[in-house]
Amino acid sequence: EPEVTQTPxxxxxxxxxxxxxxxxxxSNHLYFYWYRQxxxxxxxxxxxxxxxxxxxxxxxxxxxxxxxxxxxxxFTLKIRSTKLEDSAMYFCASSALNSYEQYFGPGTRLxxx
Amino acid sequence: xxxxxxxTEMTAxxxxxxxxxxxxxxxxxxxxxxxxxxxxxxxxxxxxxVLDGLEEKGRFSSFLSRSKGxxxxxxxxxxxxxxxxxxxxxxxxxxxxVFGKGTRLSVIA
Numbered sequence: 383e384p385e386v387t388q389t390p391x392x393x394x395x396x397x398x399x400x401x402x403x404x405x406x407x408x409s410n411h412l413y414f415y416w417y418r419q420x421x422x423x424x425x426x427x428x429x430x431x432x433x434x435x436x437x438x439x440x441x442x443x444x445x446x447x448x449x450x451x452x453x454x455x456x457f458t459l460k461i462r463s464t465k466l467e468d469s470a471m472y473f474c475a476s477s478a479l480n481s482y483e484q485y486f487g488p489g490t491r492l493x494x495x
Numbered sequence: 496x497x498x499x500x501x502x503t504e505m506t507a508x509x510x511x512x513x514x515x516x517x518x519x520x521x522x523x524x525x526x527x528x529x530x531x532x533x534x535x536x537x538x539x540x541x542x543x544x545v546l547d548g549l550e551e552k553g554r555f556s557s558f559l560s561r562s563k564g565x566x567x568x569x570x571x572x573x574x575x576x577x578x579x580x581x582x583x584x585x586x587x588x589x590x591x592x593v594f595g596k597g598t599r600l601s602v603i604a
Contacts, residue, residue, distance in 0.1 A: 415592075417592075423596070424582075424594045424595060424596040424597060425532075425538060425582065425584075425592075425594040425597075426594070427592055427593065427594075473537055473538070482526065482528075482543050482586065483540050483543065484540065484592065485540070486537035486538050486539070487537060488536065488537050489536075489537050
């Protein structure tokens, strides 16, 4: 069964450093999403991406964040200058055209020290 | 604004039935999702309700009342592996998914 994959599974970085989280959505999906979940808290929407551009973003997704689809398979989330409060599990999700079901990847646990 | 409420924790016995409630107040509403999330894992899709009423899918059923801003997830014949968090999420159009804090269900023998 096709699945969303994410790398790395765990990333440790120092405050102020840039990180890039990588996702490979399901191959025939057209909508891509990033969510985050701070430990013990709810899942929060960050951004959605369709047709090579951001379609929606939340207040969390400020100028420090960016997304990119550098090729036909990868979807990346970049945090330019990480802060301690960016420590969280980051989930990538994808969905097909005309489908409401979003498939989540296993997540990347980001730890900022 | 967006507000989704669900109980923080529930405990139920193996083989029993449990109902997890969710109420929502959103500025726009397309439908209501339920996801299951085991500790340290990604959410997995359980159901999506757009119309009022009950939708059954095996041991899991989900109900929606749009006029009351209310949904529930019904789990029958509980198994130990059903111990997980159950996330209610609204699809409001402006933001793809707005999640509640989740209900942590513990199934005991």
